[in-house]
Amino acid sequence: MLNMLPFFFFLLTLLVGNNRICVADKTGFVRTNGTQFVLNGERVYLNGFNAYWMMTTAADTASSGRATVTTALRQASAVGMNVARIWGFNEGDYIPLQISPGNYSEDVFKGLDFVVFEAGRYKIKLIISLVNNFEDYGGKRKYVEWAGLSEPDEFYTNSGVKQFYKNHVKTMLTRKNTITGRIYKDDPTIFSWELINEPRCNDSTGSTILQNWIKEMATYVKSIDSNHLVEIGLEGFYGESKPERTVYNPGGITSLGTDFISNNQIPEIDFATIHIYPDSWLPLQSSSRTEEQDAFVDKWIGAHIEDCDSIIKKPLLITEFGKSSKFPGFSLEKRNKFFKRVYDVIYDSARTGGSCTGGVFWQLTTNRTGLLGDGYEVFMKQGPNTTARLIAEQSSKLRDLKFPPLVTHSAE
Ligand SMILES: *[C@@H]1O[C@H](CO)[C@@H](O)[C@H](O)[C@H]1NC(C)=O
Ligand SMILES: *[C@@H]1O[C@H](CO)[C@@H](O)[C@H](O)[C@H]1NC(C)=O
Ligand SMILES: *[C@@H]1O[C@H](CO)[C@@H](O)[C@H](O)[C@H]1NC(C)=O
Ligand SMILES: *[C@@H]1O[C@H](CO)[C@@H](O)[C@H](O)[C@H]1NC(C)=O
Ligand SMILES: *[C@@H]1O[C@H](CO)[C@@H](O)[C@H](O)[C@H]1NC(C)=O
Numbered sequence: 100m101l102n103m104l105p106f107f108f109f110l111l112t113l114l115v116g117n118n119r120i121c122v123a124d125k126t127g128f129v130r131t132n133g134t135q136f137v138l139n140g141e142r143v144y145l146n147g148f149n150a151y152w153m154m155t156t157a158a159d160t161a162s163s164g165r166a167t168v169t170t171a172l173r174q175a176s177a178v179g180m181n182v183a184r185i186w187g188f189n190e191g192d193y194i195p196l197q198i199s200p201g202n203y204s205e206d207v208f209k210g211l212d213f214v215v216f217e218a219g220r221y222k223i224k225l226i227i228s229l230v231n232n233f234e235d236y237g238g239k240r241k242y243v244e245w246a247g248l249s250e251p252d253e254f255y256t257n258s259g260v261k262q263f264y265k266n267h268v269k270t271m272l273t274r275k276n277t278i279t280g281r282i283y284k285d286d287p288t289i290f291s292w293e294l295i296n297e298p299r300c301n302d303s304t305g306s307t308i309l310q311n312w313i314k315e316m317a318t319y320v321k322s323i324d325s326n327h328l329v330e331i332g333l334e335g336f337y338g339e340s341k342p343e344r345t346v347y348n349p350g351g352i353t354s355l356g357t358d359f360i361s362n363n364q365i366p367e368i369d370f371a372t373i374h375i376y377p378d379s380w381l382p383l384q385s386s387s388r389t390e391e392q393d394a395f396v397d398k399w400i401g402a403h404i405e406d407c408d409s410i411i412k413k414p415l416l417i418t419e420f421g422k423s424s425k426f427p428g429f430s431l432e433k434r435n436k437f438f439k440r441v442y443d444v445i446y447d448s449a450r451t452g453g454s455c456t457g458g459v460f461w462q463l464t465t466n467r468t469g470l471l472g473d474g475y476e477v478f479m480k481q482g483p484n485t486t487a488r489l490i491a492e493q494s495s496k497l498r499d500l501k502f503p504p505l506v507t508h509s510a511e
Contacts, residue, residue, distance in 0.1 A: 127287035128326045129224070130507035131369050134407055134414050134454035140504035144449055144497035145290075145457025146490065147182030147223070148175055148477070149419060150464075151236075154186060155194040158210030165213055170465045174479035176221040178487050179494025182290055183218060184418055184459050187211065187227035187271055190237025197237070200245050200263045203270065209277055215288055216278040224290035226418065226459070228332060229268060231296045239295075252300045255312040265319055268292075272323045284324035291328035291369065292320055293418075298332060300356035306338045309356050310365070317367035328369040330416070335359050335373030335403055341410075347402045349380035349395060359403065363411045371411055371454075373403050374419035375441065378426040387428060393440060400444045400455065407454035415454045417441065421461035423474030434477075435486055442493040450500055457497070460490075 129138045136143035150171055156164040175183065189196040189207065196207040218225050231238035239254035246259045254260050272284040272292075283289060294316050302308045317329050337344035338358030345354065363371040377392040385391040400417070407415040420441050422434040441458055448455035464476035479487045 129287075129290055129328060131328065131414055132505040132507050133412055134456075135452075135505055136370070136414050136456055137505045137507045140506065142500070142502050142505060143456070144500060145182045145416060145459065146494045146497055147180045147184065147457065147459040148463035149184045149459055149461045151184075151186045151228075151462065153183070153214045154196065154207065154211040155189060156210070157213045158194055158204075158207040160206075164210070165217075167465050168214055169217055171463055172217055172221040172223055174465070174487075175463060176223060178479065178491040179498060180223065180490065181494070182224045182226060182457070182459060183463075184226040184228065184293070185214065186231070186236060186296075187292075188230050188236060188267065190230075190241040191235070195237065197267060201266055201270075208274065212274075212276045212278050215276055215283070215286060219279070219286075219288035223288075225288060226291050226293055226330075227271070227289060228293040228296045229271065230264060230294075232298050232332075233296070252302075252308070255298075255300055255308050261312075261315070264316065268316070268320055269323060272320070284326060287326075289327055291330055292324070293330050293332040293372075294320070295332045297334050297374070298357060302356035306340075306354060306356060306358045306361070310358065310361060313362055314365050314367065317365060321367050329367060330370050330372050330418075331362055331368060332418075333357055333359060333362060333372055333374075334419075335371075335399070338362075344402065344406070347398055349377070349399070350382045350385070352380065360406060360410060363407075363413060368413070370414040370416055371403070371407050372416050372418040373399070375399060375417060376419075376421065377437075378423060389433070392437075396437070396440055397444065400441070404444075404448050404453055404455045411454075413454070414456045415448075416456060417445065417458040419461045420458065421475040421477075425474035431486070432484075435484070435489055438486060438489055442489065446493065446496055449497060452502065458493075 129136050129143055153168050157168045158164065194207055195204060197203055215225065234240050240251045242260050242263050243251050243253050245263060246257055248257060274283045294313060298309055300308055313331055320329050336348050336352060336354045336357050336359060338354030340358050340361040375396060377395050381395060403415055407413055422437050438460065445455050445458050460477065461475050464472060464478060477486050481487060
């Protein structure tokens, strides 16, 4: 589906005949048209996986980490997946990318170069997240420490810390891949940048802290890179801009400083994201009951699709959903039913031209990286009732959708 259709877009270029309209974007960057992703006039649907571990694993040459990355990409491509979401950061103690502000490990960067190169070979596009809200792999806490501060939420407000983050953004976007020779910002293998994995903050001033930070940082990304889409990294909680929507937040979670609607209305944000974790999000009582989980999943996705269709008017991508073997009552069959439920909602939206254009589960694991499993790992085991089979079916259903061509206006 991400393939070039040269003859087709040649014809469209003739038909449209307006050079401000860019039907035939031969550079291969995905754009948006309203609630749809578009490449070369074709709508793009996404079926993919998370694999946060790819950069550090590829950097671990001592234990053939690159072969592990290749295996995962090959297995993903074999079931028709076309997107992966990965970490483009590590300020932690273990195989750090950024050792201290502005001091990068060239070996770890070469690991990321390899992931980008190899994903390109397997026609899998990358959503690259630029920092973590949480402490795993460093995150906002480490940035704040670097500035001599102790309150993690100062990540979003302190000017010195914001400058550290901007420096990281610039370093990533202008990195020259040592294998392909391409600057990251010019590489169509990258689908989008994600500002931060799951931003949250304590905000007693009505969600303005994150709103301001997102606006400032998305604008900064766009000032360097006009090729790629940008998303925030949100889980999808509703906030004060539309209080009647907060009933959809799981188990009485307050907005946690975010606001799905107003955050995604920022013009520099190209598409919206949500995550789905019924096991950990719902109160114990409801989370152990399948019917309540199912009802939550349907309402949670449904509400966000409605908002993206009619208020935000941008595509919606489910960038994390998963079921962990560490929760009571887990079985592979239950996980597969959960995946199928999410996939069906995505497909129903996609086939009717709606805003929900894909899903990216948490998380793909090969046999070897499974040793570091977090309970959510999905192996591409072949067989009639496997998750791999479900994934392959979803890829093929989305690939077979047919719509009239859409144009996209070029970035400038
Ligand atoms: C960068 O980090 C490395 C590894 O800790 C260290 O050896 C090097 O001196 C640092 N460089 C700078 C400029 O801080
Ligand atoms: C958030 O607020 C709570 C309650 O006031 C406090 O306990 C917690 O330390 C705060 N966390 C951050 C990261 O500011
Ligand atoms: C992992 O590899 C071992 C040894 O090659 C094999 O016995 C096992 O079935 C594999 N597990 C999975 C989940 O693929
Ligand atoms: C696969 O699942 C179907 C429906 O749940 C069941 O009837 C069938 O026996 C399963 N097949 C295998 C090989 O487990
Ligand atoms: C989307 O595509 C339609 C049909 O090709 C076109 O008329 C419209 O201008 C496009 N809108 C945007 C925002 O690119």
